[in-house]
């Protein structure tokens with residue numbers, strides 16, 4: 119599916135989620151058809167492991183729709199990068215979205231730590247946010263950094279769109295950026 123079409127699907131799915139109409143397909147039929155025909159997800163979502171952030175719900179998606187990679191603070195390390203590469207190279211995904219969220223505990227930890235942290239994830243976030251002190255701005259900088267790293271992996275590639283997004287855990291709205 120072309121990137122723009124995949125993005126439109128995510129935007130429409132989030133609008134349905136916000137209106138309380140959930141339409142993801144988790145039926146027996148979709149389990150059978152995806153088992154038989156394989157998966158053809160329309161987008162890759164790299165997001166935080168936070169339990170309040172549930173990509174399939176947020177985008178009204180179902181089985182086979184999204185290739186979701188979760189890691190605290192939606193950082194790109196070798197494992198998350200490999201999963202993204204697999205989805206782009208082997209599953210044909212043309213849209214990669216890095217989705218941060220408000221009130222991210224990993225970003226908060228990075229904001230309050232001024233020296234090397236025992237967790238690599240927090241050090242990656244510290245590098246991404248620099249001297250920023252505002253939690254929301256820091257989350258956005260962290261998303262921007264992951265987007266840049268992923269763009270660096272793929273370079274300029276026809277038809278591949280790599281972008282950021284922020285999820286508001288109170289309103290449920292996703293802002294693409």
Ligand SMILES: [Zn+2]
Pocket residue numbers: 166167168190191192219221222223224225
């Ligand atoms: Zn988080």
